[in-house]
Amino acid sequence: MGKDTGFLEHDRKVGNYKPIDERIKNYDDIYIPLNEDEIKTQSSRCMDCGVPFCNYSCPVGNIIPDFNDLIYNNQWKKALDVLHTTNNFPEFTGKVCPAPCESGCVLGINKPPVTIKQMELAIVEKGWSEGWIKPQPPAVKTNVKIAIVGSGPSGLAAAQQLARVGHWVTVFERADEIGGLLRYGIPDFKLPKEMVENRVKQMKEEGVVFKTNANVGFNVDIQELKSSFDIILLTGGSTEPRDLSVSGRELDGIHFAMDFLPLQNKKVAGKTVDNEITAKDKNVVVIGGGDTGSDCVGTSVRQGAKNVVQLELLPMPSLERNDSCPWPTYPMILRTSTSQEEAAKVYDGDPRQYSIATKSFSGENGKVKKLHCVKLDWKKGENGRMMMEEVEGSEFTLDADLVLFAMGFLHPEHHGMLDDLGVEYDQRGNIATDETFMTSIEGIFSAGDMRRGQSLVVHAISEGRSAAKYIDEYVMGKTYLRSVL
Numbered sequence: 001m002g003k004d005t006g007f008l009e010h011d012r013k014v015g016n017y018k019p020i021d022e023r024i025k026n027y028d029d030i031y032i033p034l035n036e037d038e039i040k041t042q043s044s045r046c047m048d049c050g051v052p053f054c055n056y057s058c059p060v061g062n063i064i065p066d067f068n069d070l071i072y073n074n075q076w077k078k079a080l081d082v083l084h085t086t087n088n089f090p091e092f093t094g095k096v097c098p099a100p101c102e103s104g105c106v107l108g109i110n111k112p113p114v115t116i117k118q119m120e121l122a123i124v125e126k127g128w129s130e131g132w133i134k135p136q137p138p139a140v141k142t143n144v145k146i147a148i149v150g151s152g153p154s155g156l157a158a159a160q161q162l163a164r165v166g167h168w169v170t171v172f173e174r175a176d177e178i179g180g181l182l183r184y185g186i187p188d189f190k191l192p193k194e195m196v197e198n199r200v201k202q203m204k205e206e207g208v209v210f211k212t213n214a215n216v217g218f219n220v221d222i223q224e225l226k227s228s229f230d231i232i233l234l235t236g237g238s239t240e241p242r243d244l245s246v247s248g249r250e251l252d253g254i255h256f257a258m259d260f261l262p263l264q265n266k267k268v269a270g271k272t273v274d275n276e277i278t279a280k281d282k283n284v285v286v287i288g289g290g291d292t293g294s295d296c297v298g299t300s301v302r303q304g305a306k307n308v309v310q311l312e313l314l315p316m317p318s319l320e321r322n323d324s325c326p327w328p329t330y331p332m333i334l335r336t337s338t339s340q341e342e343a344a345k346v347y348d349g350d351p352r353q354y355s356i357a358t359k360s361f362s363g364e365n366g367k368v369k370k371l372h373c374v375k376l377d378w379k380k381g382e383n384g385r386m387m388m389e390e391v392e393g394s395e396f397t398l399d400a401d402l403v404l405f406a407m408g409f410l411h412p413e414h415h416g417m418l419d420d421l422g423v424e425y426d427q428r429g430n431i432a433t434d435e436t437f438m439t440s441i442e443g444i445f446s447a448g449d450m451r452r453g454q455s456l457v458v459h460a461i462s463e464g465r466s467a468a469k470y471i472d473e474y475v476m477g478k479t480y481l482r483s484v485l
């Protein structure tokens with residue numbers, strides 16, 4: 001514990017964001033971090049609790065009290081080492097993690113919690129700027145060859161862990177760049193892509209081979225992969241989007257979020273895109289209230305939409321914790337994203353509307369023009385589950401030239417690689433594995449959203465690390481790799 005009275009003396013402080021008028025002019029990172037002195041002060045608020053609930057609340061198990069203490073004592077390099085023992089990519093989580101650790105912080109019971117996420121980002125950013133983060137190639141190589149399919153955070157974490165213990169790792173990625181949703185889902189203003197590039201460079205120097213435009217099951221034969229590699233790890237993500245089968249669905253101008261967002265990330269990267277979908281001068285309606293929907297809002301604002309509305313089927317969450325989500329759980333409370341703040345300022349009002357169902361679309365000349373909606377009333381049913389009912393006479397329409405579906409993902413695509421392999425699925429259609437992350441086929445493992453269902457970057461990293469540990473144990477008989485799961 002750096003300072004035993006820090007939590008009594010200092011208030012919580014987090015970094016700032018650039019002013020809205022300035023930041024919506026481009027896709028640059030919007031975050032202004034705390035300076036080193038501020039970070040040190042914030043680290044002193046950690047109480048080094050006997051039972052560190054923050055540590056247990058973090059899906060990768062970051063050893064938070066230890067790095068807080070090291071920062072307070074100016075031992076940044078040691079803090080970086082501690083952070084890297086549990087998290088391969090703290091800059092990804094430092095940027096986009098919803099920080100369940102902070103919901104579990106003991107100080108958070110009756111005061112604002114310790115600023116943990118910013119601490120994590122500050123440590124790793126200092127690590128990069130000081131040149132402390134170096135490739136760690138293995139001293140000895142094994143003769144085990146491992147193919148990893150999918151280069152999102154789970155595939156990358158597994159690849160780094162497995163390469164560092166000496167295995168020959170090749171990552172196959174169907175996109176033209178490495179990174180999964182870090183690259184072509186999450187916008188640049190939330191996660192600058194140099195962060196991904198720096199790690200790819202580091203991993204290449206650690207011996208990982210990356211193959212892009214390699215769509216396993218299509219232009220890369222899965223049976224050939226099986227015969228050329230000892231182990232296959234499937235980390236292809238959850239990519240089957242939830243659709244809305246209502247009248248007018250076939251009209252032009254209705255797209256899945258993941259048909260829209262990657263195009264902008266490509267443009268920011270200086271690539272040319274075919275079949276551009278743009279929000280410029282359009283009335284945009286985003287259906288879905290989560291991270292993906294929010295990213296569609298921020299991107300539409302930057303593209304110069306005429307107006308942006310974001311619809312959510314569920315009711316508005318409560319403003320504070322209630323009995324259904326007590327400390328130290330991650331509470332379902334109202335959170336306003338930076339993109340929603342931007343839309344509220346630009347269009348003079350909160351873009352979010354809750355308890356709304358879309359009944360149909362109508363259009364002119366084959367193009368969508370209106371959404372036909374109804375308000376919902378949510379009540380607790382007899383079994384205690386929330387039930388929705390349409391409110392009579394509450395039908396209304398919204399102008400819409402561009403509709404973006406951001407209603408989540410059902411499961412991974414089955415057609416192609418997975419059906420050809422013949423892996424078993426769980427009840428939700430994700431890949432079923434045993435507790436060692438092995439699928440129904442000996443020697444084939446799975447991790448990340450492909451196994452767990454759509455989730456978070458921090459869970460994907462955690463899953464990748466765990467899969468690596470079990471794979472290493474499987475091929476070597478024992479392992480020194482560590483993970484939470």
Ligand SMILES: Cc1cc2nc3c(=O)[nH]c(=O)nc-3n(C[C@H](O)[C@H](O)[C@H](O)COP(=O)(O)OP(=O)(O)OC[C@H]3O[C@@H](n4cnc5c(N)ncnc54)[C@H](O)[C@@H]3O)c2cc1C
Pocket residue numbers: 096097098149150151152153154155172173174175179180181182185186214215216217235236237238261291292295417447448449450454455456457458460
């Ligand atoms: C728009 C959006 C915003 C998000 N924002 C956040 C956020 O702010 N914070 C957060 O924590 N989480 C966020 N998430 C969720 C997070 O990005 C995912 O949970 C995480 O990326 C999952 O990692 P993964 O490695 O399992 O899969 P992915 O990141 O989905 O990567 C899978 C990769 O596998 C490739 N692939 C699939 N099949 C094949 C094949 N047959 N051959 C070769 N390659 C293949 C895909 O092209 C893809 O690159 C967001 C998700 C979306 C869609």
Ligand code: SF4
Pocket residue numbers: 057058059060061062064093094097098099100101102116117120458
């Ligand atoms: S990875 Fe997420 S949960 Fe873990 S310490 Fe960082 S912000 Fe908190």
